[in-house]
Amino acid sequence: MINLSDTETVVTDDSLEETKDSIFRYDWKELYNIAIRYHGNHAKIQSHVLQKISFKCHEELEWLYCQYSQFKFQWLFSYWLFGLSKSCAKQLQKIYLWWKKFNKRKVSCWGTTNCDVQYLASLHYITDDYWNGKLADGDEHLGIQTVENYFSMCKSLLAWIQGRNWGRFKQKKIYENTVDGVYRLLKCELQVSMINHDQFWHVAKVQMSRICNLEEMAGNYVNWRLIDLLPCYRLYMVYGDPGYLEQIKGFLCRKQLINNWILQEENAWVRNLLPEGLFQLLEYDTKIYEETLHGDSAAAHLSRIIWLYLHSGQQLYMEAMKGFVYECAHASFASQIYESCSMVSFVPF
DSSP: OOOHHHHHHHHBOGGGTTSSSOOBOOOHHHHHHHHHHHHSSHHHHHHHHHHHHHSSOOHHHHHHHHHHHHHHHHHHHHHHHHSSOHHHHHHHHHHHHTTOOOOHHHHTTTTSTTOOHHHHHHTSHHHHHHHTTOSGGGOHHHHHHHHHHHHHHHHHHHHHHHTSSOOHHHHHHHHHHHHHHHHHHHHHHHTTSOOOHHHHHHHHHHHHHHHHHHHHHHOSHHHHHHHTTOHHHHHHHHHOOHHHHHHHHHHHHHHHHHHHHHTSGGGHHHHHHSOHHHHHHHSTTOOOOGGGGOSSSHHHHHHHHHHHHHHHOOHHHHHHHHHHHHHHHHHHHHHHHHHHHHHHHTOOO
16 A cells, blocks of 8 residues: 555644644545555556555555554544535535534634544534444444435434524524434434434424423523423433423422522512622522532532422422521621621721
8 A cells, every 4th residue: 555654744743743642634635646646546556455465474454454443434534524525515514513512723624634533523423423433333334324314414404493483592402402312312223224314304303393392381591591401301302201391390480489589578688698609599590500519618508409499399498598598698797797897996096
Protein backbone atom coordinates (compact mmCIF):
# COMPACT_ATOMS: atom_id res chain seq x y z
CA MET A 1 0.00 0.00 0.00
CA ILE A 2 1.16 3.62 0.39
CA ASN A 3 4.13 4.57 2.49
CA LEU A 4 3.16 6.01 5.87
CA SER A 5 5.65 8.84 5.45
CA ASP A 6 3.62 10.05 2.46
CA THR A 7 0.47 10.41 4.57
CA GLU A 8 1.94 11.62 7.82
CA THR A 9 0.99 15.23 7.23
CA VAL A 10 -2.55 14.19 6.41
CA VAL A 11 -3.48 11.86 9.21
CA THR A 12 -1.79 13.42 12.21
CA ASP A 13 -2.36 16.67 13.97
CA ASP A 14 1.15 18.07 14.55
CA SER A 15 -0.07 20.35 17.29
CA LEU A 16 -1.05 17.31 19.33
CA GLU A 17 1.97 15.07 18.57
CA GLU A 18 3.43 15.46 22.03
CA THR A 19 0.21 14.79 23.88
CA LYS A 20 -0.23 11.51 25.71
CA ASP A 21 -2.87 10.25 23.28
CA SER A 22 -2.24 11.33 19.67
CA ILE A 23 -5.40 12.23 17.81
CA PHE A 24 -5.56 10.93 14.24
CA ARG A 25 -7.71 12.62 11.68
CA TYR A 26 -8.33 11.48 8.12
CA ASP A 27 -9.29 13.11 4.84
CA TRP A 28 -10.20 10.32 2.44
CA LYS A 29 -9.94 12.44 -0.69
CA GLU A 30 -6.35 13.38 0.09
CA LEU A 31 -5.43 9.81 1.04
CA TYR A 32 -6.90 8.50 -2.22
CA ASN A 33 -5.09 11.13 -4.29
CA ILE A 34 -1.80 10.34 -2.54
CA ALA A 35 -2.29 6.63 -3.24
CA ILE A 36 -2.97 7.33 -6.94
CA ARG A 37 0.07 9.61 -7.22
CA TYR A 38 2.24 7.05 -5.48
CA HIS A 39 1.16 4.00 -7.52
CA GLY A 40 -0.04 5.60 -10.76
CA ASN A 41 -3.59 4.27 -10.97
CA HIS A 42 -6.11 2.02 -9.21
CA ALA A 43 -5.02 -1.10 -11.11
CA LYS A 44 -1.45 -0.64 -9.91
CA ILE A 45 -2.66 -0.31 -6.33
CA GLN A 46 -4.43 -3.68 -6.66
CA SER A 47 -1.33 -5.16 -8.29
CA HIS A 48 0.77 -3.90 -5.41
CA VAL A 49 -1.54 -5.60 -2.91
CA LEU A 50 -1.42 -8.90 -4.83
CA GLN A 51 2.36 -8.67 -4.99
CA LYS A 52 2.51 -8.17 -1.23
CA ILE A 53 0.29 -11.21 -0.72
CA SER A 54 2.64 -13.39 -2.79
CA PHE A 55 5.53 -12.70 -0.43
CA LYS A 56 6.13 -15.11 2.42
CA CYS A 57 6.42 -12.26 4.92
CA HIS A 58 3.05 -10.66 5.57
CA GLU A 59 4.03 -8.40 8.48
CA GLU A 60 3.17 -5.21 6.61
CA LEU A 61 -0.21 -6.54 5.49
CA GLU A 62 -0.93 -7.81 8.99
CA TRP A 63 -0.05 -4.41 10.40
CA LEU A 64 -2.25 -2.69 7.80
CA TYR A 65 -5.11 -5.07 8.63
CA CYS A 66 -4.73 -4.25 12.32
CA GLN A 67 -4.90 -0.55 11.41
CA TYR A 68 -7.99 -1.21 9.31
CA SER A 69 -9.67 -3.22 12.08
CA GLN A 70 -8.92 -0.50 14.62
CA PHE A 71 -9.90 2.53 12.56
CA LYS A 72 -12.34 1.25 9.92
CA PHE A 73 -15.37 2.92 11.53
CA GLN A 74 -13.54 6.21 12.02
CA TRP A 75 -12.24 6.22 8.45
CA LEU A 76 -15.58 5.44 6.84
CA PHE A 77 -17.39 7.93 9.07
CA SER A 78 -14.93 10.65 8.02
CA TYR A 79 -15.42 9.74 4.36
CA TRP A 80 -19.22 9.87 4.74
CA LEU A 81 -19.22 13.14 6.68
CA PHE A 82 -16.94 15.05 4.31
CA GLY A 83 -17.28 13.16 1.02
CA LEU A 84 -20.47 14.90 -0.13
CA SER A 85 -20.94 17.66 -2.67
CA LYS A 86 -21.02 21.23 -1.35
CA SER A 87 -24.81 21.53 -1.52
CA CYS A 88 -25.37 18.17 0.20
CA ALA A 89 -22.68 18.98 2.77
CA LYS A 90 -24.48 22.22 3.71
CA GLN A 91 -27.76 20.34 4.16
CA LEU A 92 -26.08 17.70 6.29
CA GLN A 93 -24.32 20.31 8.41
CA LYS A 94 -27.62 22.10 9.05
CA ILE A 95 -29.37 18.88 10.10
CA TYR A 96 -26.36 17.65 12.05
CA LEU A 97 -25.99 20.80 14.13
CA TRP A 98 -29.61 21.97 14.38
CA TRP A 99 -30.50 22.73 18.01
CA LYS A 100 -27.29 21.03 19.21
CA LYS A 101 -25.05 22.63 21.80
CA PHE A 102 -21.59 22.51 20.30
CA ASN A 103 -18.16 24.09 20.47
CA LYS A 104 -18.19 26.70 17.70
CA ARG A 105 -14.39 26.69 17.43
CA LYS A 106 -14.32 22.94 16.77
CA VAL A 107 -17.18 23.06 14.30
CA SER A 108 -15.76 26.02 12.36
CA CYS A 109 -13.21 23.76 10.63
CA TRP A 110 -15.89 21.30 9.41
CA GLY A 111 -14.59 19.31 6.44
CA THR A 112 -10.92 20.27 6.75
CA THR A 113 -7.98 18.05 7.71
CA ASN A 114 -7.83 19.83 11.09
CA CYS A 115 -11.43 18.97 11.93
CA ASP A 116 -11.96 17.03 15.15
CA VAL A 117 -14.03 14.22 13.64
CA GLN A 118 -14.34 12.38 16.94
CA TYR A 119 -15.91 15.48 18.52
CA LEU A 120 -18.48 15.67 15.70
CA ALA A 121 -19.28 11.97 16.15
CA SER A 122 -19.89 12.55 19.87
CA LEU A 123 -22.68 15.08 19.17
CA HIS A 124 -25.25 12.37 18.32
CA TYR A 125 -26.01 9.03 19.93
CA ILE A 126 -26.12 7.21 16.60
CA THR A 127 -22.80 8.56 15.29
CA ASP A 128 -21.13 7.97 18.64
CA ASP A 129 -22.29 4.34 18.55
CA TYR A 130 -21.09 3.95 14.96
CA TRP A 131 -17.69 5.47 15.87
CA ASN A 132 -17.33 2.73 18.48
CA GLY A 133 -18.52 -0.07 16.16
CA LYS A 134 -21.88 -0.64 17.85
CA LEU A 135 -24.21 -0.35 14.86
CA ALA A 136 -25.49 -3.02 12.45
CA ASP A 137 -23.74 -5.86 14.23
CA GLY A 138 -20.32 -4.30 13.69
CA ASP A 139 -20.62 -4.08 9.90
CA GLU A 140 -19.08 -0.73 8.95
CA HIS A 141 -20.87 -0.48 5.57
CA LEU A 142 -24.36 -1.35 6.84
CA GLY A 143 -23.67 0.86 9.85
CA ILE A 144 -22.81 3.92 7.76
CA GLN A 145 -25.93 3.29 5.62
CA THR A 146 -27.92 3.28 8.87
CA VAL A 147 -26.37 6.61 9.87
CA GLU A 148 -27.07 8.04 6.41
CA ASN A 149 -30.69 6.88 6.45
CA TYR A 150 -31.14 8.19 9.99
CA PHE A 151 -30.10 11.73 9.06
CA SER A 152 -32.13 11.55 5.86
CA MET A 153 -35.19 10.84 8.01
CA CYS A 154 -34.18 13.59 10.46
CA LYS A 155 -34.13 15.97 7.47
CA SER A 156 -37.73 15.05 6.65
CA LEU A 157 -38.76 15.39 10.30
CA LEU A 158 -37.06 18.79 10.58
CA ALA A 159 -38.74 20.05 7.40
CA TRP A 160 -42.14 18.90 8.69
CA ILE A 161 -41.69 20.59 12.08
CA GLN A 162 -40.42 23.85 10.60
CA GLY A 163 -43.44 23.88 8.31
CA ARG A 164 -45.76 24.18 11.33
CA ASN A 165 -46.75 27.54 12.75
CA TRP A 166 -44.96 26.93 16.06
CA GLY A 167 -42.59 29.04 18.13
CA ARG A 168 -38.88 28.15 18.10
CA PHE A 169 -39.01 26.72 21.62
CA LYS A 170 -41.82 24.37 20.67
CA GLN A 171 -40.03 23.37 17.46
CA LYS A 172 -36.89 22.64 19.44
CA LYS A 173 -38.63 20.59 22.14
CA ILE A 174 -40.65 18.50 19.70
CA TYR A 175 -37.64 17.82 17.46
CA GLU A 176 -35.28 16.98 20.33
CA ASN A 177 -37.75 14.82 22.23
CA THR A 178 -38.86 13.00 19.08
CA VAL A 179 -35.35 12.25 17.82
CA ASP A 180 -34.09 11.22 21.26
CA GLY A 181 -37.15 9.03 21.76
CA VAL A 182 -36.76 7.36 18.36
CA TYR A 183 -33.14 6.49 19.02
CA ARG A 184 -33.86 5.30 22.56
CA LEU A 185 -36.64 2.96 21.41
CA LEU A 186 -34.81 1.68 18.32
CA LYS A 187 -31.35 1.43 19.85
CA CYS A 188 -31.46 -2.36 20.29
CA GLU A 189 -32.56 -2.86 16.67
CA LEU A 190 -29.94 -0.43 15.40
CA GLN A 191 -27.21 -2.42 17.07
CA VAL A 192 -28.04 -5.58 15.08
CA SER A 193 -29.52 -4.39 11.77
CA MET A 194 -30.43 -1.40 9.61
CA ILE A 195 -33.81 0.25 10.19
CA ASN A 196 -35.99 1.54 7.35
CA HIS A 197 -38.15 4.64 6.95
CA ASP A 198 -41.33 2.86 8.06
CA GLN A 199 -39.78 1.83 11.39
CA PHE A 200 -38.43 5.33 11.98
CA TRP A 201 -41.71 7.11 11.22
CA HIS A 202 -43.85 4.66 13.18
CA VAL A 203 -41.83 5.37 16.34
CA ALA A 204 -41.49 9.09 15.51
CA LYS A 205 -45.29 9.52 15.29
CA VAL A 206 -45.75 7.87 18.69
CA GLN A 207 -43.07 10.09 20.25
CA MET A 208 -44.52 13.25 18.72
CA SER A 209 -47.98 12.34 20.00
CA ARG A 210 -46.60 11.95 23.52
CA ILE A 211 -44.61 15.18 23.49
CA CYS A 212 -47.70 17.04 22.24
CA ASN A 213 -49.69 15.54 25.14
CA LEU A 214 -47.03 16.80 27.55
CA GLU A 215 -47.15 20.27 25.99
CA GLU A 216 -50.94 20.37 26.24
CA MET A 217 -50.81 19.22 29.87
CA ALA A 218 -48.13 21.81 30.75
CA GLY A 219 -50.27 24.60 29.32
CA ASN A 220 -47.43 27.07 28.75
CA TYR A 221 -43.69 27.23 28.05
CA VAL A 222 -42.79 28.04 31.67
CA ASN A 223 -44.35 24.80 32.89
CA TRP A 224 -42.80 22.88 30.00
CA ARG A 225 -39.34 24.10 31.01
CA LEU A 226 -40.00 23.10 34.62
CA ILE A 227 -40.93 19.50 33.89
CA ASP A 228 -38.62 18.46 31.04
CA LEU A 229 -35.99 16.95 33.37
CA LEU A 230 -38.42 15.07 35.60
CA PRO A 231 -38.08 11.25 35.73
CA CYS A 232 -41.82 10.89 35.11
CA TYR A 233 -41.47 13.08 32.00
CA ARG A 234 -38.91 10.70 30.52
CA LEU A 235 -40.90 7.64 31.63
CA TYR A 236 -44.01 8.95 29.89
CA MET A 237 -42.02 9.45 26.68
CA VAL A 238 -40.91 5.80 26.86
CA TYR A 239 -44.10 4.06 28.00
CA GLY A 240 -46.93 6.52 27.39
CA ASP A 241 -48.63 5.63 30.69
CA PRO A 242 -51.20 8.37 31.58
CA GLY A 243 -50.28 7.86 35.25
CA TYR A 244 -47.04 9.73 34.62
CA LEU A 245 -49.02 12.72 33.35
CA GLU A 246 -50.90 12.78 36.66
CA GLN A 247 -47.60 12.77 38.54
CA ILE A 248 -46.41 15.76 36.49
CA LYS A 249 -49.67 17.61 37.22
CA GLY A 250 -49.15 16.97 40.94
CA PHE A 251 -45.59 18.28 40.68
CA LEU A 252 -46.74 21.55 39.08
CA CYS A 253 -49.56 21.91 41.62
CA ARG A 254 -47.14 21.55 44.56
CA LYS A 255 -44.75 24.01 42.92
CA GLN A 256 -47.60 26.51 42.81
CA LEU A 257 -48.45 25.87 46.50
CA ILE A 258 -44.87 26.72 47.53
CA ASN A 259 -44.97 29.93 45.50
CA ASN A 260 -48.36 30.91 46.94
CA TRP A 261 -47.15 30.32 50.49
CA ILE A 262 -44.06 32.53 50.25
CA LEU A 263 -46.10 35.31 48.59
CA GLN A 264 -48.71 35.42 51.38
CA GLU A 265 -49.05 38.81 53.07
CA GLU A 266 -48.04 37.43 56.49
CA ASN A 267 -44.74 36.22 54.97
CA ALA A 268 -43.69 39.66 53.73
CA TRP A 269 -41.11 39.91 56.54
CA VAL A 270 -39.66 36.54 55.44
CA ARG A 271 -39.30 37.72 51.83
CA ASN A 272 -37.50 40.85 53.01
CA LEU A 273 -35.05 38.92 55.19
CA LEU A 274 -34.30 35.86 53.08
CA PRO A 275 -31.13 35.95 50.95
CA GLU A 276 -31.93 36.29 47.25
CA GLY A 277 -30.62 32.80 46.44
CA LEU A 278 -33.00 31.14 48.92
CA PHE A 279 -35.99 33.23 47.88
CA GLN A 280 -35.48 32.26 44.22
CA LEU A 281 -35.76 28.57 45.13
CA LEU A 282 -39.28 29.23 46.40
CA GLU A 283 -40.43 31.06 43.28
CA TYR A 284 -42.64 29.18 40.86
CA ASP A 285 -40.51 29.37 37.71
CA THR A 286 -37.26 28.22 39.35
CA LYS A 287 -36.02 24.84 38.12
CA ILE A 288 -34.14 22.72 40.68
CA TYR A 289 -31.41 20.56 39.14
CA GLU A 290 -30.23 17.32 40.70
CA GLU A 291 -26.62 18.51 40.88
CA THR A 292 -27.66 21.40 43.17
CA LEU A 293 -28.98 18.98 45.82
CA HIS A 294 -25.52 18.13 47.15
CA GLY A 295 -23.58 20.08 49.78
CA ASP A 296 -23.92 21.60 53.23
CA SER A 297 -25.01 25.09 52.22
CA ALA A 298 -28.40 26.52 53.14
CA ALA A 299 -29.37 26.60 49.44
CA ALA A 300 -28.54 22.88 49.01
CA HIS A 301 -30.47 21.96 52.15
CA LEU A 302 -33.54 23.94 51.09
CA SER A 303 -33.30 22.47 47.57
CA ARG A 304 -33.36 18.95 49.02
CA ILE A 305 -36.48 19.62 51.11
CA ILE A 306 -38.31 21.22 48.17
CA TRP A 307 -37.24 18.37 45.87
CA LEU A 308 -38.61 15.77 48.31
CA TYR A 309 -41.91 17.61 48.65
CA LEU A 310 -42.36 18.16 44.92
CA HIS A 311 -41.74 14.50 44.08
CA SER A 312 -43.44 12.80 47.03
CA GLY A 313 -46.29 15.18 47.86
CA GLN A 314 -45.92 14.39 51.57
CA GLN A 315 -47.04 17.30 53.73
CA LEU A 316 -44.30 16.74 56.32
CA TYR A 317 -41.73 17.97 53.79
CA MET A 318 -43.81 21.10 53.19
CA GLU A 319 -43.81 21.78 56.94
CA ALA A 320 -40.08 21.08 57.13
CA MET A 321 -39.51 23.57 54.32
CA LYS A 322 -41.53 26.26 56.09
CA GLY A 323 -39.65 25.68 59.34
CA PHE A 324 -36.26 25.91 57.62
CA VAL A 325 -37.25 29.08 55.75
CA TYR A 326 -38.34 30.70 59.04
CA GLU A 327 -35.02 29.67 60.63
CA CYS A 328 -33.09 31.25 57.77
CA ALA A 329 -35.13 34.46 58.03
CA HIS A 330 -34.55 34.69 61.80
CA ALA A 331 -30.83 33.99 61.33
CA SER A 332 -30.65 36.75 58.72
CA PHE A 333 -32.45 39.16 61.07
CA ALA A 334 -30.12 38.30 63.96
CA SER A 335 -27.11 38.86 61.68
CA GLN A 336 -28.40 42.29 60.67
CA ILE A 337 -28.94 43.26 64.34
CA TYR A 338 -25.42 42.09 65.23
CA GLU A 339 -23.90 44.13 62.40
CA SER A 340 -25.88 47.22 63.46
CA CYS A 341 -24.72 46.86 67.06
CA SER A 342 -21.12 46.40 65.97
CA MET A 343 -21.24 49.60 63.94
CA VAL A 344 -22.75 51.54 66.86
CA SER A 345 -20.08 50.30 69.29
CA PHE A 346 -17.35 51.78 67.09
CA VAL A 347 -18.94 55.22 66.77
CA PRO A 348 -16.57 57.73 68.56
CA PHE A 349 -18.11 60.02 71.21
